[in-house]
Amino acid sequence: MSARIIDGRARAAELRAQIATEVGTLKSEHGWVPGLAVVLVGSDPASEVYVRMKGKATAEAGMAGFEHRLPSTVTQAALLDLIARLNADPAVHGILVQLPLPPQIDEAAVIDAIAIAKDVDGFHVQNAGRLATGQAAMVPCTPLGCLMLLRAELGSLEGRDALVIGRSNIVGKPMAQLLIRDSATVTVAHSRSRDLPGLCRRAEIVIAAVGRPRLVQGDWLKPGAVVIDVGVNRTPEGLVGDVDFEAARQVASAITPVPGGVGPMTIACLLANTLTAACRSAGLPEPQGLTA
Numbered sequence: 281m282s283a284r285i286i287d288g289r290a291r292a293a294e295l296r297a298q299i300a301t302e303v304g305t306l307k308s309e310h311g312w313v314p315g316l317a318v319v320l321v322g323s324d325p326a327s328e329v330y331v332r333m334k335g336k337a338t339a340e341a342g343m344a345g346f347e348h349r350l351p352s353t354v355t356q357a358a359l360l361d362l363i364a365r366l367n368a369d370p371a372v373h374g375i376l377v378q379l380p381l382p383p384q385i386d387e388a389a390v391i392d393a394i395a396i397a398k399d400v401d402g403f404h405v406q407n408a409g410r411l412a413t414g415q416a417a418m419v420p421c422t423p424l425g426c427l428m429l430l431r432a433e434l435g436s437l438e439g440r441d442a443l444v445i446g447r448s449n450i451v452g453k454p455m456a457q458l459l460i461r462d463s464a465t466v467t468v469a470h471s472r473s474r475d476l477p478g479l480c481r482r483a484e485i486v487i488a489a490v491g492r493p494r495l496v497q498g499d500w501l502k503p504g505a506v507v508i509d510v511g512v513n514r515t516p517e518g519l520v521g522d523v524d525f526e527a528a529r530q531v532a533s534a535i536t537p538v539p540g541g542v543g544p545m546t547i548a549c550l551l552a553n554t555l556t557a558a559c560r561s562a563g564l565p566e567p568q569g570l571t572a
């Protein structure tokens with residue numbers, strides 16, 4: 281068997297086109313567009329690439345983009361001051377502080393200073409709590425993108441055995457929450473899990489988000505499993521995922537490639553969250569199909 285390759289790039293392009301249409305309607309009917317502020321501290325080359333991609337996608341969707349660059353030596357107080365100004369700026373509907381931040385900065389303090397309604401990353405402790413308790417939340421972009429791909433592939437996730445590998449606040453934990461909400465049976469594995477291959481072999485859905493190149497082997501998979509690879513590992517051979525793609529595609533029924541899978545969906549979902557945040561802030565109905 282050879283797996284269907286889930287084309288995240290194509291699905292993301294569709295999503296961005298839908299968003300651009302909605303933004304055009306907002307502009308013509310209300311005279312304003314959603315605005316996304318991206319804050320980059322320091323000059324990590326990978327972060328530079330992501331921030332540039334986010335800026336480009338924002339502009340192509342017809343949204344207003346505001347980029348703020350601070351030196352790696354910036355104090356936490358100065359960063360918090362910028363966030364306070366963005367929180368108060370009515371043209372800014374979404375705020376993203378690119379992670380990681382330098383060591384002198386307390387990441388949680390910075391994230392939790394973002395207005396929850398503008399927290400388009402969904403990393404604020406209150407958004408995490410809302411997601412976990414079933415209240416309206418901003419949902420982290422990467423897990424939201426994975427959920428959209430899974431629903432498109434499988435329809436209902438009800439009763440399905442899902443394995444999330446990775447327990448980060450950014451991907452693993454919110455992914456598990458979303459799968460629970462869709463009535464999947466969810467296992468969360470991590471670096472201390474015993475018998476990861478055994479856990480994998482039981483799963484109809486595997487979401488790999490650990491940051492270990494090609495960790496998940498082909499013979500760990502249940503035949504017909506749907507595999508979502510969140511890994512973005514830069515290796516001497518290029519960008520590789522957390523799944524051994526060539527082996528896994530012989531066993532899985534569907535699999536996301538790296539690149540071209542989850543990554544583009546993450547950026548499209550950032551735009552989706554920004555549009556959702558803007559509509560909520562204006563008391564307008566939210567466009568359908570952009571949220572969990």
Ligand SMILES: Nc1nc(=O)c2c([nH]1)NC[C@@H]1CN(c3ccc(C(=O)N[C@@H](CCC(=O)O)C(=O)O)cc3)C=[N+]21
Nearest residue numbers: 330376377378379380401512539540541543544546547
């Ligand atoms: N506050 C914050 N929010 C984030 O969402 C966030 C962050 N910080 N820090 C870094 C990670 C990483 N991330 C990616 C986004 C897009 C691709 C993406 O589009 N990747 C392309 C390949 C791009 C390439 O070649 O590097 C793909 O998979 O096809 C990957 C990774 C968002 N992150």
